[in-house]
Amino acid sequence: MDEYVLRVENLVTEFKTDRGPLKAIDGVTLQVKRGEMLGLVGESGCGKSVTSMSVMRLYDEKTTVRYEGSVWLGDTDLMSIPYKKMQDIRGREIAMIFQDALSSLNPVLRVSDQIMEPLITHQHLKREDAYRKAVEMLRLVGIPSPETRVDQYPHELSGGMRQRVMIAIALCCRPRLLIADEPTTALDVTIQAQILDLILDLNRQMHMGVILITHDLAVVAQVCQRVAVMYLGQIVEEAEVAELFNHPLHPYTQGLMDSIPKLDGDSRHRLHMIRGTVPLLNQIPRGCRFAPRCPYADAACSAAMPELTQAGGHLVRCRKAGFTDKKVTPDE
Amino acid sequence: MGKYVIKRLAALIPTIFIVSVVVFLIVHLTPGDPAAMMLGEDATPADIAALHNRLGLDDPLIVQYVRWAGKCLTGDLGYSTAVAGQSVSGMIASHFLPTILLAVYSQLITVFLALPLGMIAARKRGSLTDSALSVFSMAGISLPSFMMGMGMVLLFAVSFRLMPATGYKNPFTDGIGPFFRYMTLPAVSLGFIHAAYMMRMTKASLLEVLSSDYIKMARAKGVKERKIVFKHAFRNSLLTVITVIGQGFISALAGAAVVERLFGIPGMGSLMVDSIDKRDYQVIQGITLMIAMLNVLINLLIDVIYGFADPRIRLK
Structure with missing residues (x-):
């Protein structure tokens, strides 16, 4: 049975700026099932992080942001509950880990304090119990000699350990959903693999949904079941991992795939680039947002925004999706 | 440690x-x-x-x-060349207490005024309260302490007759009540500029800390907003504030010359001004050395407090 932990429907996040509102996210719809890992990929500035911050309602709603749409956590629409209620959701139902563990851990508080905090806030544990649980969590995330580490400060730990601590903090209340925002980007490759394994492992053990935000397609291929590709604040394609990697339908996804350097490729060939650059948020093109950079686009593409539609097991936002699937050519 | x-x-x-x-x-x-x-x-x-x-x-x-x-x-700073038979150490000792008490009192006023106001300004950034506090602190920074002092004497001593205009009472021999009655005006006029400055620094550093990643992380953990400000943000912004408190103390010692003179307080500032009038070089030298040493000690104290506030400094 498909039990959805999170259903985001037509989420719009609009920032209030001096020069008027800017839509950083425009109608994002996505679902995460229990125990599923969903990869959310795209270039810098495509709205991956804004999506996750919006799901947690972490922006200042008085001064900086306006939301539309709904975010269903089970039967609760997070967008319609009072802002204060979000404090009970964050850390308990949805937890989040960030890219830079060094700057995301408070430098003047001990590791123990930082893990105990959500336990005391949400589960009302006594300090001694929370402390014991903190040690246990450190052991769970694979930190050696957790009894001594727990009393240390973040700067006394290595980069990989700090990331593990952050995961321990996020998971100590056993949330239904974990949002991992580029959790491995700041780490070197071996540590990266360890951290991914850990997330995958805990995802299976605790049976929670995970949204893994990354720009690294290799990471997604390793651990996710489904992938959503974002471009300029919209989801342009979504499919099962194998399906998306083998038959990318959207020209943007194809471009991303082609940009991955291949070991068996000819080193004299230049790496593939998607031509042009990501437009600024205040210069979003009319019609299909990718049209100005798309090799297949024609006048009709720029005229109207294509809807996200079902096509061969994918959800794809492209009028020409059928024609542009290079990998499924007529002679195949 | x-x-x-x-x-x-x-x-x-x-x-x-x-x-x-x-x-x-x-x-x-x-x-x-x-x-x-x-x-x-x-x-x-x-x-x-x-x-x-x-x-x-x-x-x-x-x-x-x-x-x-x-x-x-050995504590022998020589003899006054202007007042026969007076040792410099003895003269400093008898003028020491009022200056230190004035500096401490003015800094306490500064801290209790500036920290809460700075925090309020940071929490309510862009609001009317913030703008009002901004104007208030600009005025505070622009007003020299002697202007402030004279204004307050006119207002509280001359017009309202609430406090004496000049004089000094020793809290140990004359009692604590008279001490406060006499010292509040000088302490406020000495501390006010610094309170304005400290308020701005508190606000700026708190704003910086509040926009940091670990505050975002704390929010993502579901920590209550009040706890975020007091537990997570305040301790980090305290590092800047400690420095400012130290500077304030030092400038209170230096600025005491003017305020002590204005309010007729027999402290080291007054002694310094008198000695300069009399070209009493030995005393000038002694006081200068004394104030320099106090500076050094205060800086040491700040370093130690830093060590307590920031574990990263302690362990290096």
């Missing part, structure tokens, strides 16, 4: 050495012959030469320095 304190203490030695050399040289390189000054205009050259000999003024500068520094270490 103990190791850290010892290290900081050891680092003081060169500082103290340099300070003492500078203080020594300032007095000795000042034009004018102290012996001639002490003996007055109708002294004979022979008298002057004899006094030179007695004071050791003909010795090489280094010998004079070593002799002076050695005496300083």
Whole structure:
């Protein structure tokens, strides 16, 4: 049975700026099932992080942001509950880990304090119990000699350990959903693999949904079941991992795939680039947002925004999706 | 932590050495012959030469320095050349307490005024409260302490007759009530500029901390907003604030000269001004050295407090 932990429907996040509102996210719809890992990929500035911050309602709603749409956590629409209620959701139902563990851990508080905090806030544990649980969590995330580490400060730990601590903090209340925002980007490759394994492992053990935000397609291929590709604040394609990697339908996804350097490729060939650059948020093109950079686009593409539609097991936002699937050519 | 304190203490030695050399040289390189000054205009050259000999003024500068520094270490800062028979240490000792009490009191007022207001300004950024506090702090920074002092004397002492305009009461012998009655006006006028400055710094550093990643992380954990400000943000912004408190204390000592004079408080500031009037070089030298040492000590204290507030400093 498909039990959805999170259903985001037509989420719009609009920032209030001096020069008027800017839509950083425009109608994002996505679902995460229990125990599923969903990869959310795209270039810098495509709205991956804004999506996750919006799901947690972490922006200042008085001064900086306006939301539309709904975010269903089970039967609760997070967008319609009072802002204060979000404090009970964050850390308990949805937890989040960030890219830079060094700057995301408070430098003047001990590791123990930082893990105990959500336990005391949400589960009302006594300090001694929370402390014991903190040690246990450190052991769970694979930190050696957790009894001594727990009393240390973040700067006394290595980069990989700090990331593990952050995961321990996020998971100590056993949330239904974990949002991992580029959790491995700041780490070197071996540590990266360890951290991914850990997330995958805990995802299976605790049976929670995970949204893994990354720009690294290799990471997604390793651990996710489904992938959503974002471009300029919209989801342009979504499919099962194998399906998306083998038959990318959207020209943007194809471009991303082609940009991955291949070991068996000819080193004299230049790496593939998607031509042009990501437009600024205040210069979003009319019609299909990718049209100005798309090799297949024609006048009709720029005229109207294509809807996200079902096509061969994918959800794809492209009028020409059928024609542009290079990998499924007529002679195949 | 103990190791850290010892290290900081050891680092003081060169500082103290340099300070003492500078203080020594300032007095000795000042034009004018102290012996001639002490003996007055109708002294004979022979008298002057004899006094030179007695004071050791003909010795090489280094010998004079070593002799002076050695005496300083034993607490002997020499004798006043203007008031016969008065030791400099004794004069400083009798003027020390009012200055220190004034500085501490003014800093307490500063901290209790500036920290909460700075935090409010940061939490309510862009609001009317924030703008009002901004104007208030700009005014505070722009007003020199003597203007502030005179204004307050006019208002509270002359018009409302709430507090005495001048004078000093020792809290240990005269009681704490009179002390506050006499010292509040001077302390406020001394501390106000600094309160304005500290408020701005508190606001700025708190705003910076509040936009950091670990605050975002704390919010993502579901920590209550009040706890975020007091537990997560305040301790980090405290690092900046501690520095500002230290500076405030030092500038309160230096600024005391004006305020003590204005309010007739018999502190080191008043003593300094009197001694300058009388060209009493020994006393000037002694007070300068004393204030320099206080600076050094305050900086040491700040370093130690830093160590307590920030674990990253302690362990290096």
